[in-house]
Amino acid sequence: MSDRYHPTLYQASTTATTRILGWDSVSCAVGITQTVYPAARPNAVLLASPTCYPEVLAATRLMHHPYDAALLFTEGDGLEDTVSRELIRLSPRGNGLPGQVIVIGVMPARTLHDLADLGFKLWHVIGHDLWETIEFLNELEIGKKSGNALLVSSDPCAGGTVAGGYAAHTGAPILFASEQGLYPSTVRWLKKHPRTRVFVASPEAWLPARIAGEIKALGSKVEAWVGGADAYDMSVRFAKFRHKSRFGWGKRERSSSPVTLVPMEPWPVGTAASALSYRGKYTPLLLTKRDVLTTPVEDFLRGLHAREQTQGQQGHGFIVGGFELVSYPVQMRMHRALTEGGLDF
Template sequence: MPEHLHPSLYQASTTATTRILGWDAVSSSIGIAQTVYPATRPNTVLLARPEYYPEVLAAARLMHHPYAAALLYTATEGLEEAVSRELIRLSPRGQVLTAQVIVIGAVHARTLHDLADLGFSIWHLMGHDLWDTVERIADLEVGAESGNALLVSVDPLAGGTVAGGYAAHTGTPILFASEQGLYPSTVRWLKKHPRTRMFVAAPETYLPARISSDIRAHGSKVEAWIGGHDAFDMSVRFAKFRHKSRFGWGRRERSAAPVTLVPIEQWAIGVAASALSVRGKSMPLLLTEREGMEPSVEDFLRGLRARLEGEGAQAHGFIVGGLEVVSYAVQMRMHRALTEGELDLDF
C-alpha cells in the first residue's frame, strides 16, 4: 500500500525521533532552515542548485563561523515562491561579509535578478568551472586554522555526504577524488597547502589504494582512512571516529547527543541537514535507504541506547525528509533502536 495516507495515521515525530518534513531537496532545505533558525537570523544564506554534488558538499563548510550560513536550494529558472518567502523570513544579517546571500556555482540569470528584486546583497561564488568553484570554496578562511582536510569520493553513493556535517561543524575543507585518483583541483589545493593532515571518508572500494602515496607526493599525509564495506558502514565509522588530534565526532563515548538520519539517494537533502551538525547539538549524519535501515546503522543506534540505560536519559534522532524520502518503517526502526524496545512491531 502506498504511504500517501492521511497525516493523522503517520505522525511526523515520536518521543525518540524528530522528523523534518520535505518531499524534495528544495522543500527539505526550507524545513531544515526553519528548524535550525526558528527565531534567529543566519549571517548569510547559501543558495545552490541541488544538482552539483561537489560544489554543494564543498560549500557545507560555510555553515561554520564566520559565514554562519543556512542552505537553501532552487531548482527552477527563478526563485520558487516558497524559497523567496523563506529568504525574507530568514533575513540574513550579512555582518562582516559583503553579502547576505552567497550563490554557489551556476544558476539561471533570472535567479540573480529575483534576489536583487528582493533587496538582498549577493556574492556569486563561482569559478570558471565546477572544480574551480570547489577549489575556491576550500581556499576560504573558515573556522580556526587546523591544517586538516577531508577527502571524499565524487560519487554521492560513496557516502561523502556525512563529511558535510563535520565540515559544517568545524569548517574543514572537503576535497575530492575518484577511482582514477585525485582530482586536479585537489592536487592544486594540496600544492598550496603542504603538510595537510588528510582524513579520507570513503569505502575502500570507491578510491584506489595509491591515494595515500599520491597525497604524500604532494607534501601531505593521510592521517586516517575512515572506510567500511559500504557507505552506510562508513557513516557509522565516521560517527565513531576520533583521532588523537581531536578530529572526529567520537560517538563511541557515553553521550546523550543526538544523531541525524539522512537519505543516501537524495544527497542534497543530506548536505542541507549538515546545518544540524553545527547549529543543533553537534550531530553526526548517518545514512539510510528510503525503505530499509542497514544493520550497521541500526546496531550503532542500539548501542547509543545501551550506553544511556539507567542514567535517566534517552537517545534521540532526527530524520530529514517526509515519508516519500524516508519511510515510516525506517523511522520505527530508529525509534525502537533508541528506546527500551517497547514497540513490538514487525517492520
C-alpha cells in the same frame, strides 16, 4: 494499497525521533532552515542548485563561523515562491561578508534578478568550472586553522555527504577524488597546503589505495581512512571515529548528543542537514535507504540506547525528509533501537 502515510494516521515525530518534513531537496532545505533558525537570523544564506554534488558539499563549510550560513536550494529558471518567502523570513544579516546571499556556482540569470528584486546583496561564488569554485571555497578562512582536510569520492553514492556535517561543524575543507585518483584541483590545493592531515571518508571500494601515496608525494599525509563495506557502514564508522588530534565525532560511550538520519538519495537532503551538525544539537549524519534501516546503522542506534540508559537519558534522533524519502517503518526501527534496544518490527 498506497504506501503514502496520512499525517493524521502517522505522526511525523515520536518521543525519540523528530522528523523534519519535506518531499524533495528544495522543501527539505526549507524545513531544515525553519528548524535550525526558527527565530534567530543567519549571517548568510547559501543558495545553490541541487544538481552539482561536489560544489554543494564543499560549500557546507560556510555553515561554520564566521559565515554562519543556512543552505537553500533552487531549481528551474527562477526563484520559487517558497524559497523567496523563506529568504525574506531568514533575512540574513551579512555582517562582515560581501553579501547576504552567497550564490554557489552556475545560476540562471532570472534567479539572480529575482534575488536582486528582493533587495538582497549578492555574493556570487563561481569559477571557470566547478573545480575552480571548490578551490575558492576551500581557500576561505573559516574556523580555527587545524591543518585538517576531508577527502571524499565525487560520487554521492559513496556516502561523502556525511563529511558535510563535519565540515559545517569545524570549517574543514573538503577535497575530492575518483576511481582514477585525485582531481587536479585537489592536487593544486595540497601543493599550496603542505603538511595537511587528510582524513578519507569513503568505502575502500570507491577510491584507489594509491591516493595515500599521491598525497604523501605532495607533502601531506593520510592520517586515517574511515571506510566500510558500503556508504551506510561508513557513515556509522565516521560517527564513531575520533583521532588523537581530536578530529572526528567520537560518538561513543561518553557522547550524549543525538544523531541525524538522512536518505542517501536525494543527496542534497543530507548536505542541507549539515546545519544540524553545527547549530543546536551538533549531530553526526547517518545514511539510510528509503525502506530499509541497514544493519550497521540499526546496531549503532541500539548501542546508543544501551549507553544512554545508563545515564538515565533516552537517545534521540532527527529524521530529515517526509515519508516519501524515509519510510514510516524505518522511523519505527529507529525509535525502537533508541528506546528498546532495537526489538524486531
